[in-house]
Amino acid sequence: MNAVQTFKLTKEFDGLVAVNGVNLEINKGELFSLLGPNGAGKTTTIRMLCCLLKPTRGTASILGHDVVRVPFAVKKLIGVSPQDTVLSERLNCWENLALIGKVHGLSSDEVARRSKELLETMGLMERAKDPVRKFSGGMKRRLSIAMALVSDPQVLFLDEPTLGLDPQARRNIWEHIAGLKGKKTILLTTHYMEEADYLSDRIGIIDEGKVVALGTSQELKTNLLEMRSMVVSTANLTAEVLKDLRAKYSRLEMAKGRLKIYHKDLDFKGIVDYLHSQGVTVYSAALEQPTLEDVFLQITGKKLRD
Amino acid sequence: MKFWEIGKRNLKEIYRNPVLLGFLLGMPVAFMLVFIAAAGGGQASPIAMSVVDEDHSQTSSAFVQTLGSIEAIELNEPVYSEKSQAQKDLDEGKISFYLFIPSGFQAAQQAQQTINLELVYKAADPMIGLQVKPIIEAVGSEFLGVAPPLNVELKGTESEIKNPAVNFYFPGIAVYGLMILISTAAEIIAGDREKGFLSRLFTTPARPQDFILGYSLPFIPVLIFSTLIYLGVGMALGLTIVGNLGHAFLIFFLIGLCAIGIGMIVGSLVKSESQAGVSWLFIVPMAMISGAWFTVDRMPSALRSIAEALPFIHGIDASRAVLNGSSFSAIVLDIYWLVGWAVVLFAAGIALFRRTMVS
Numbered sequence: 001m002n003a004v005q006t007f008k009l010t011k012e013f014d015g016l017v018a019v020n021g022v023n024l025e026i027n028k029g030e031l032f033s034l035l036g037p038n039g040a041g042k043t044t045t046i047r048m049l050c051c052l053l054k055p056t057r058g059t060a061s062i063l064g065h066d067v068v069r070v071p072f073a074v075k076k077l078i079g080v081s082p083q084d085t086v087l088s089e090r091l092n093c094w095e096n097l098a099l100i101g102k103v104h105g106l107s108s109d110e111v112a113r114r115s116k117e118l119l120e121t122m123g124l125m126e127r128a129k130d131p132v133r134k135f136s137g138g139m140k141r142r143l144s145i146a147m148a149l150v151s152d153p154q155v156l157f158l159d160e161p162t163l164g165l166d167p168q169a170r171r172n173i174w175e176h177i178a179g180l181k182g183k184k185t186i187l188l189t190t191h192y193m194e195e196a197d198y199l200s201d202r203i204g205i206i207d208e209g210k211v212v213a214l215g216t217s218q219e220l221k222t223n224l225l226e227m228r229s230m231v232v233s234t235a236n237l238t239a240e241v242l243k244d245l246r247a248k249y250s251r252l253e254m255a256k257g258r259l260k261i262y263h264k265d266l267d268f269k270g271i272v273d274y275l276h277s278q279g280v281t282v283y284s285a286a287l288e289q290p291t292l293e294d295v296f297l298q299i300t301g302k303k304l305r306d
Numbered sequence: 307m308k309f310w311e312i313g314k315r316n317l318k319e320i321y322r323n324p325v326l327l328g329f330l331l332g333m334p335v336a337f338m339l340v341f342i343a344a345a346g347g348g349q350a351s352p353i354a355m356s357v358v359d360e361d362h363s364q365t366s367s368a369f370v371q372t373l374g375s376i377e378a379i380e381l382n383e384p385v386y387s388e389k390s391q392a393q394k395d396l397d398e399g400k401i402s403f404y405l406f407i408p409s410g411f412q413a414a415q416q417a418q419q420t421i422n423l424e425l426v427y428k429a430a431d432p433m434i435g436l437q438v439k440p441i442i443e444a445v446g447s448e449f450l451g452v453a454p455p456l457n458v459e460l461k462g463t464e465s466e467i468k469n470p471a472v473n474f475y476f477p478g479i480a481v482y483g484l485m486i487l488i489s490t491a492a493e494i495i496a497g498d499r500e501k502g503f504l505s506r507l508f509t510t511p512a513r514p515q516d517f518i519l520g521y522s523l524p525f526i527p528v529l530i531f532s533t534l535i536y537l538g539v540g541m542a543l544g545l546t547i548v549g550n551l552g553h554a555f556l557i558f559f560l561i562g563l564c565a566i567g568i569g570m571i572v573g574s575l576v577k578s579e580s581q582a583g584v585s586w587l588f589i590v591p592m593a594m595i596s597g598a599w600f601t602v603d604r605m606p607s608a609l610r611s612i613a614e615a616l617p618f619i620h621g622i623d624a625s626r627a628v629l630n631g632s633s634f635s636a637i638v639l640d641i642y643w644l645v646g647w648a649v650v651l652f653a654a655g656i657a658l659f660r661r662t663m664v665s
Contacts, residue, residue: 047505051509052508052509072511072513075510075511082505083502084501086501086506087503090322091318091319095315095318098311099315100510103311103312103507103512103516104510104511105308
């Protein structure tokens, strides 16, 4: 049985299709990311899986429990950290955790034990008694994830867990999420390709409500990426050489003495040799590591952060 | 007991919020201080007075003319010739008080006996009698040309009331204070709905009734606490409780329930940023036409009908009457009206709040 399974999951709002026939199979213990730009349908998908939105068509189940028919059973199994870090702002960490824990039916002792563990893991113990409205964005996010974990759920939903955080706070959250890998089934949504790349076992690229590519980061890059790219730092490039290169390769970009060449089956050695033969000075040349951004660009024809 | 946890959280969100509490407790207290202080500062515009002249003598009509020439008084025309007519108009709210000159006025004046006059007004509006009495005494003494063997008797229930201004203003301002619960409840619900905290709670295995109770019950201790604070401040300012305090408390409680119901309706329908606007757009005009800050006895009848269809004027009139000594039977119709409204508004509030859970 899959931890999360959807079949042709679709949501329409007044005729506008937000999620369009999404099929997902997420294994137990897997960390799966839905990567896509804003408005791609990531949050709508999560909201359907959390029983907050009724699908227009299709089905979804969590550990075999249908989200429409038995929402109460589903809610017992899941923990959710929503996109807008919603906390009870005038309560402190303990009180926020206790609220969610007790609504999940935990005893006071269990809540206290779980809260202590989580506050320590998330590095919030020192400020645990302060009202959370005084917290930084990163601290709020860590508490939000702790709240999603307090009931020890089998399936964890993290909707844009690092949205709007500075790089250091983002790293910090990543470490916490990475620490959960294998222990929980996690469905994470993000529009940061580095995040999906760093954390995920598998990635689903979603655009305009459809999952357009699915696989591990490596699979996506090697199987789907048609073009590779290399960067060459040069001096004395002539117009003739450029014209020649343009004719031979798919795309050329030139900026501040750096030449970037895109092509399928890029012949690294051949290009360097050719430049030498034309008397062009080559200071350095390197093949570029493909990124998920490149994959996204290729599949959808647009950039992730458009 | 999941509702208890949700309710506890909501109560904390209220009592740890100085702005919400400031409005709910601070504003009515400030109003009481200001209004009651202002009431001690004399009156500006002339007071419209009706007169019953049952003496039908030269002296009595000259006295009435003299009264009419006083700047502070504006005489209503015509002068009643029988007390029963004036009493009928007073009962129907057409006039707010009258001066009664009994037969034998001229004879008493000529015989230099004690002259008895009566100022008859509604028990719920003791201010008028108090404002007019010294004027009539002064005018009477001057007109009669002698140190007063003049006795203007005030016919109201205020005799036991230490400070009538407080007893007049307190019920209105207390009801107005409880109306602010509309905004308190709407703020909590609209805020949680819009920021997504309610959605977050909806992903937990709590039942709809847990949410409904968790988002309505916490306002009840707030309502009781506010009422106690208002009563405490009122009594410190000199509120005299002639009637049954329990009955007054029941009225305030019912008004509070109506306000919470309206707050739940507003909070379920309106965005949090416009919540305050919508709530106050309702609270201020309602408080005005319900007589929270000044007497509405002479308000146009159409406006009065609107006010009387709604619960607040009943809360103000009934609590004022009870505090001034009326029995429960005198206010029982107001109580029925308030109970009816409380049930309807609470039910509508719950129904609309429930709707926010489904999408």
